Amino acid sequence: GENVEQHPSTLSVQEGDSAVIKCTYSDSASNYFPWYKQELGKRPQLIIDIRSNVGEKKDQRIAVTLNKTAKHFSLHITETQPEDSAVYFCAARLFTGGGNKLTFGTGTQLKVEL
Amino acid sequence: KAGVTQTPRYLIKTRGQQVTLSCSPISGHRSVSWYQQTPGQGLQFLFEYFSETQRNKGNFPGRFSGRQFSNSRSEMNVSTLELGDSALYLCASSFPGTGERTEAFFGQGTRLTVV
Numbered sequence: 737g738e739n740v741e742q743h744p745s746t747l748s749v750q751e752g753d754s755a756v757i758k759c760t761y762s763d764s765a766s767n768y769f770p771w772y773k774q775e776l777g778k779r780p781q782l783i784i785d786i787r788s789n790v791g792e793k794k795d796q797r798i799a800v801t802l803n804k805t806a807k808h809f810s811l812h813i814t815e816t817q818p819e820d821s822a823v824y825f826c827a828a829r830l831f832t833g834g835g836n837k838l839t840f841g842t843g844t845q846l847k848v849e850l
Numbered sequence: 851k852a853g854v855t856q857t858p859r860y861l862i863k864t865r866g867q868q869v870t871l872s873c874s875p876i877s878g879h880r881s882v883s884w885y886q887q888t889p890g891q892g893l894q895f896l897f898e899y900f901s902e903t904q905r906n907k908g909n910f911p912g913r914f915s916g917r918q919f920s921n922s923r924s925e926m927n928v929s930t931l932e933l934g935d936s937a938l939y940l941c942a943s944s945f946p947g948t949g950e951r952t953e954a955f956f957g958q959g960t961r962l963t964v965v
Binding site: 768770772778779780781782785825827829836837838839840841842843 | 881883885892893894895898900905906908940942944952953954955956957958959
């Protein structure tokens, strides 16, 4: 089955700096890669996603890049703000006959310091 | 549009008991997936239901089961509870359920504590 590794497990940056979180996946057939943000005590919220036929996607301060050859994808947050502090999860989905199983990375605790 | 609703929000159960959790998906969503979230294991996939049929299953023991009703609402049942079952149980719904793109939206979860 699919396996997703995520690094780093914790990340501390100064407000205004950039943050990068990296994930690798094992199954080359995976075709959909979402990123979720989970604040303490709240549900995971989808913040950006990318499909396997796209190399990069950007939404304001957030961008995701995908390297299918190397089987890794990354989340980039620019001009970080205190409200960006949360746990971020990457995930990969293997499309098998419409199946909707997401395999998650272990999460990155991002702390944006003033 | 209402989001994914899970009930109850909190549960405390004793070892050996069973528990049923409920998930109402976003209107029009037909796929419902369940995940177990623990500090040590992260988000682990339990199973997915689509059109009242289990379409995918994770690596959990048979004590974990589920079902989906014709209105797409789903229930998850855990029998013979163990201390290790203490976790946040999240469900996620998706539309249209088939196809290449399926954004999953999560409910707020049910916090289960087994004592």
